[in-house]
Amino acid sequence: MTLYGGQGDPARTMALLWRAHSPAATQATRPRSAPGPKQGLTVDAIIEAAIAVADADGMDRLSMRAVGERLGTSAMALYTYVPSKRELVDLMYDHAHAGWPQAPETGDRRAAVLAWADHLWDRYLRHPWLLQVSYARPVLGPNEQAVLESLLAILDGTSPQHLRAAVSALFHLVRGAAQTATEGRAAAGATGTSDEQWWTERSALLADLAPDFAQRFPHSTGLAGAPSGTGGYDPVSQARHALDGGLRLLLDGLLDG
């Protein structure tokens, strides 16, 4: 299921997200000199350890205990820096969008949007756990904001009523396609069978269980039999292919319509 973000104390979460940009907050969590032991960790170290765990073992295996262990301490040690796991996930999400490239200066909007989408696709495939964090919440952090800002810069001048729809649609398309791609990839990796083998087994099973499948679902049957373009059964290139086609349709309507 989807992890919800943006909950918990909003002020605390926002302060953590914008801590690098805030004049009030220093990098350290607490005022420069206060009693008590030195802090042994930093929020950034925790975020990076958590991302490393999620990248390596997946979101299901991300636990406070696992992050603590990677840092050589316990789960509870993290709670000095981060209010809860949910806030940590929000921080991970924003951090994984860091270093977003500037929108190009060139006037070729179509190419610029395609490059933007390609970049986002790359992030998702590199950090598939991003797709398990809800993105429907409002943009909260500086790096997420930069992703949106770069798209808005590309689309600058589009009529406002088209703009909101186009922005939503572009995010949804890329995210949905990336989700199809990464889950297909994961399923293939988990079962150990090839993609083609997986489909033939599934088809045989279905033929047993629903002999009337072709009559009941003629169009689906036709689609399954139709040529799927390049890429064969590889779920990643199939999803990428569908994304490219969807983007073309959308941009035809947006830029040329």
Place this chain on the structure above:
Amino acid sequence: MTLYGGQGDPARTMALLWRAHSPAATQATRPRSAPGPKQGLTVDAIIEAAIAVADADGMDRLSMRAVGERLGTSAMALYTYVPSKRELVDLMYDHAHAGWPQAPETGDRRAAVLAWADHLWDRYLRHPWLLQVSYARPVLGPNEQAVLESLLAILDGTSPQHLRAAVSALFHLVRGAAQTATEGRAAAGATGTSDEQWWTERSALLADLAPDFAQRFPHSTGLAGAPSGTGGYDPVSQARHALDGGLRLLLDGLLDG
């Protein structure tokens, strides 16, 4: 995070999904007469109880114990009928798509697609937990298949290379918009503040933490200030508005292009 589906023993899962259509499988789980006590539950009763729990309390609160309690038994009693929670979620997902309307006979494709999307949007808003179940897995069950089939019937005749892209894009658009809508709705309900109040508080917080926001993100600032059309701050109508716009763009490219 997103619940993955389609795992576990595929044959067992598929048999459960297609049990009503299969000639081999009767409605009962076991052969007609066998020793042992009568079965006190049915798979359907379990699925419906689970859906009721998810509808009422959300996916986070869906547990085998909760479903068992609703049925007046224990969590472990369910395992006679359902191999694991994951399979139960798959069954819930398919069941929630039951009763899908036939594609209309009329030739107005645009209207038919919009009606299809509207219907899907309704399902998602009625059962928001659907959006927390991964949809990137292959279509497995008869009811999910019917949803796809009805869209394919509407789009019959579209060139194959456009068809796959269009189908993916339509699903992604509706699902993404519905996710934005339901999560915004849930956030408002959880905090108890009005949508407008929520935004002003968030803006004030941001102004404190990132005073240079307007300089760093000029386009985002402009978008936030632009008129948002009808619906004001209500996240559901905002998301619906964006969906309608996205569909129009996509269908312009698909049907008129």
Place this chain on the structure above:
DNA sequence: CGACATTAGCTTACGGCGTACGGAGTTGTA
């Protein structure tokens, strides 16, 4: 009709999770 094999229902228990609580130890300040 009685013995038995089979099976459903359920209790108990295990290892995991997020995190509340509170004690121990460290440190700047008065």
Place this chain on the structure above:
DNA sequence: TACAACTCCGTACGCCGTAAGCTAATGTCG
């Protein structure tokens, strides 16, 4: 030097999914 503030973290609680195995019910067969 005493104190107060603070970090760190061990322990524990209440959840979760579900493995294992017992109990009791039931159809079949001698």
